[in-house]
Amino acid sequence: MFSFARNFGVRLSGITARYSSTAANAEKTNTKTRFVSLALQNPTHPAAKPTYTAPASVSVPAQFKVNTRGQGLMQLIDKEEIKRYGADGRFNLFNKSHPDCLRPGDVLVVETLNSMSADKANTFIGVLIAMDRRGLHSSFTVRNVILKIGVEMKYMLYSPLIKSVRVMKRGEGFRRAKLYYLRDNPGRAFRLEGLIKQEKAPQTKATKRNKA
Amino acid sequence: MLQLKSILNVIDNSGAVWAECIRVLHGGRYARIGDEIVVVVSKAKSNAVTTASGAPKVKKGDVRHALIVRARKETLRPDGRYVRFDDNACVLLNKQGEPLGTRVLGVVSGELRQKRWMKLLSLAPKVV
Numbered sequence: 001m002f003s004f005a006r007n008f009g010v011r012l013s014g015i016t017a018r019y020s021s022t023a024a025n026a027e028k029t030n031t032k033t034r035f036v037s038l039a040l041q042n043p044t045h046p047a048a049k050p051t052y053t054a055p056a057s058v059s060v061p062a063q064f065k066v067n068t069r070g071q072g073l074m075q076l077i078d079k080e081e082i083k084r085y086g087a088d089g090r091f092n093l094f095n096k097s098h099p100d101c102l103r104p105g106d107v108l109v110v111e112t113l114n115s116m117s118a119d120k121a122n123t124f125i126g127v128l129i130a131m132d133r134r135g136l137h138s139s140f141t142v143r144n145v146i147l148k149i150g151v152e153m154k155y156m157l158y159s160p161l162i163k164s165v166r167v168m169k170r171g172e173g174f175r176r177a178k179l180y181y182l183r184d185n186p187g188r189a190f191r192l193e194g195l196i197k198q199e200k201a202p203q204t205k206a207t208k209r210n211k212a
Numbered sequence: 213m214l215q216l217k218s219i220l221n222v223i224d225n226s227g228a229v230w231a232e233c234i235r236v237l238h239g240g241r242y243a244r245i246g247d248e249i250v251v252v253v254s255k256a257k258s259n260a261v262t263t264a265s266g267a268p269k270v271k272k273g274d275v276r277h278a279l280i281v282r283a284r285k286e287t288l289r290p291d292g293r294y295v296r297f298d299d300n301a302c303v304l305l306n307k308q309g310e311p312l313g314t315r316v317l318g319v320v321s322g323e324l325r326q327k328r329w330m331k332l333l334s335l336a337p338k339v340v
Contacts, residue, residue, distance in 0.1 A: 112291075112293070139292075146319045146338055146340060147318050147319050148318070149297055149298050149319050151295065151296070151298070151319060151340050152286075152294075152295070152296040153294070153295055153296075154286065154293060154294035154295075156292040156293065159291050159293070
């Protein structure tokens with residue numbers, strides 16, 4: 001996955017150079033043994049080219065800056081995975097400079113698949129009460145009151161099982177980043193029956209139109 | 213994370229209102245959603261002797277098996293989701309492991325599907 005061979009090639013060729021010079025030039029005892037890059041001397045030397053080719057299942061980043069000390073590796077993996085899983089635009093849900101950004105207090109409709117091969121999606125409607133920004137493990141918590149019991153669902157933003165996240169209504173008047181106080185003082189925040197009906201109504205109208 | 217002395221709401225129509233856990237049946241200290249526990253009924257409704265369907269009514273002090281259907285502790289789903297309810301709730305079971313009541317009143321966790329409690333899921337008005 002990582003083309004370390006490029007850097008290693010330089011060192012390996014240096015090591016082989018040292019031994020080859022002592023073996024071949026036995027008479028020249030004056031020659032100092034030091035790292036001589038055979039790769040630089042001889043471009044067709046096998047150590048000059050990266051010999052590792054990643055298998056097809058592994059995605060090698062196009063522009064990969066090799067850092068042999070491993071610094072910033074987890075950050076790089078994080079960024080690459082976010083690019084891969086956030087390709088459908090869900091990165092914008094947490095991007096403050098984007099108009100589609102989620103804000104605490106928004107009423108969301110989250111559709112989740114049961115498994116990667118499932119067609120049917122489970123829907124959860126609720127108020128966004130928390131957004132946790134943790135790179136690839138970013139998550140958001142949605143709360144609703146169902147049959148008088150509060151239910152909270154914490155979704156991982158970049159989970160491939162999340163089919164869609166839609167904002168039904170923008171939150172207004174919420175001045176906190178985390179709305180945990182709504183557990184004790186809900187006010188009118190969870191009166192979502194009207195919105196849920198609106199959500200279901202267009203679907204039933206569509207099916208009627210299709211049938212007729 | 214329910215254990216000895218935890219009090220749960222009973223959300224079926226068996227007549228019990230609160231149940232106190234006295235034993236976690238799988239042997240550990242904590243019980244989660246979908247675990248069976250032994251409970252003592254600490255508060256029961258004081259109306260008719262039997263329920264409409266003829267199921268035996270439970271009284272205060274009865275020792276029964278119960279199944280946890282909601283928990284305040286967040287439960288991890290296989291895809292990384294967490295579910296948390298606002299209370300701890302259970303449903304009473306008879307000796308055969310079947311639900312004692314005939315109706316379930318309230319939301320029930322989808323964890324029961326993995327644990328094969330299909331009868332309860334079909335009785336529940338809402339599964340999350």
